Amino acid sequence: MAKSGQHGGNVLQMAEKCGVDPDLMLDFSANINPLGMPDSLKNAIMTHLHLAERYPDIDYQALHAALSRHTGCPPEWILAGNGATELIFSIVRCLKPKKALLPMPGFAEYRRALQREGCEITHYPLLEEDDFQPTAHILSALTADIDCLFLCTPNNPTGQYPDLALLLAIVAHCQQHDIALIVDESFIDFLPKQQGLTAILAENPKLYLLRSLTKFFAIPGLRLGYLISADEQAISSMRNLQEPWTINTFAALAGETVLDDHRYIQQTYQWLDEEQRYLFESLSGFAALKIWRPAANYIFIRCLDETLNLQDALLAHRILIRHCANYPGLNTHYYRVAIKSHADNQALIAALKQVLPHG
Missing domain, CATH: 3.40.640.10 (Type I PLP-dependent aspartate aminotransferase-like (Major domain))
Incomplete structure (x- = not known):
C-alpha cells in the first residue's frame, strides 16, 4: 500500500522505518494539544x-x-x-x-x-x-x-x-x-x-x-x-x-x-504559556539552529549544519520531528517541532544535546 509523508503524525510509517514500537516514539511532528482529549x-x-x-x-x-x-x-x-x-x-x-x-x-x-x-x-x-x-x-x-x-x-x-x-x-x-x-x-x-x-x-x-x-x-x-x-x-x-x-x-x-469546557481551555493556555517559552528559549541555545519565535503551539527551525539530516538524527533517539523539505519554497534544512509536555520537551532538548554536541 502506498504511504504518504505529506503531513505530520505519520508515526506508524516512521516507527516501521526505525524498527521500533510506535508507542515508544515521541511524536513532535503533529501539532496536537498534549493535554489530550478533554x-x-x-x-x-x-x-x-x-x-x-x-x-x-x-x-x-x-x-x-x-x-x-x-x-x-x-x-x-x-x-x-x-x-x-x-x-x-x-x-x-x-x-x-x-x-x-x-x-x-x-x-x-x-x-x-x-x-x-x-x-x-x-x-x-x-x-x-x-x-x-x-x-x-x-x-x-x-x-x-x-x-x-x-x-x-x-x-x-x-x-x-x-x-x-x-x-x-x-x-x-x-x-x-x-x-x-x-x-x-x-x-x-x-x-x-x-x-x-x-x-x-x-x-x-x-x-x-x-x-x-x-x-x-x-x-x-x-x-x-x-x-x-x-x-x-x-x-x-x-x-x-x-x-x-x-x-x-x-x-x-x-x-x-x-x-x-472553559477549565480545559484555561489549562491549555497555561501549559502553552509555560512550554512555548521553555522550548523556544531552550532551542535558541543551540548555535547550530535558527529559531523563529512561535505564535502558536509549534516552532519553525532551520538547521545550520547542512551536512546533518536532523529528522534522521533524532529518529535514532525515537523522536519524530516534521521535516519541511516537501513544502514548496523550503529545502532540506527546515523543520517544524510541536510544543509538547514539559517531560517530552526536555527529552527533545536532551536528544539535541547529543545530536548537536557543540550547541
Whole structure:
C-alpha cells in the first residue's frame, strides 16, 4: 500500500522505518494539544455510546448552534465538516476560482484543492529575510486576474502571525477587487489574545474563515472543522453539495461539548504559556539552529549544519520531528517541532544535546 509523508503524525510509517514500537516514539511532528482529549468529552462519549446505533442528524443542528454561540456568528454563516481539510476542498469546489495566489511555504492541501479544480496557481514567495511573513508587496501581487487568495494565520509550517494592519489591508483589497480570500485560522484558538477575523465578516462577504477543533482539543482521530462566511449563498451551496453524514456522531458530540469546557481551555493556555517559552528559549541555545519565535503551539527551525539530516538524527533517539523539505519554497534544512509536555520537551532538548554536541 502506498504511504504518504505529506503531513505530520505519520508515526506508524516512521516507527516501521526505525524498527521500533510506535508507542515508544515521541511524536513532535503533529501539532496536537498534549493535554489530550478533554475529560468532558470522554465522559460525554461514554454516556452517549448508544448514539453510534443511529444516524447523526443530517443537518447537525446542535453542532451548528454550538459553533454559533462560540463564534458569535449566525448558524447560516457556518458549515461544519470532517476537519478543515474537507472544507478546503469544498470551498474551492464551490467558488471554482480560475487563478489563485498561493503564498509559499504553506499547507499542501490548498494546492491540491486548487489543482483538482483546474485552477491556475501563481506563487507568492514568503522570504526568510522577511521572517517568512507577507509584506505590503502582496497587495500589488493581487493583480486583476487573481480571483482567489489563501492565507494561513498563523502560517503552517512557519508559525508566524502576520501584521494585523497588513492583514486588514489584504481583506479590504480583496473585497474591493472581488477576490475570494480564504483565511485558514486552524491554530487561532492557541492564541488567547487573538480572536481572528470573525468581527469583520459582515462587511466582507468575500472573506471565508477556516477553523479546526482537531488540534486544540486533541481529537485528530475524530476530525472536526468548520467554515464561517457572511456569503450565505456560498455556505448554502456547499451545504447542499456536501455528502451526507460526513461528520461522525462522536465528532459532532465533541463540537457540542468541548467549546464550553472553559477549565480545559484555561489549562491549555497555561501549559502553552509555560512550554512555548521553555522550548523556544531552550532551542535558541543551540548555535547550530535558527529559531523563529512561535505564535502558536509549534516552532519553525532551520538547521545550520547542512551536512546533518536532523529528522534522521533524532529518529535514532525515537523522536519524530516534521521535516519541511516537501513544502514548496523550503529545502532540506527546515523543520517544524510541536510544543509538547514539559517531560517530552526536555527529552527533545536532551536528544539535541547529543545530536548537536557543540550547541
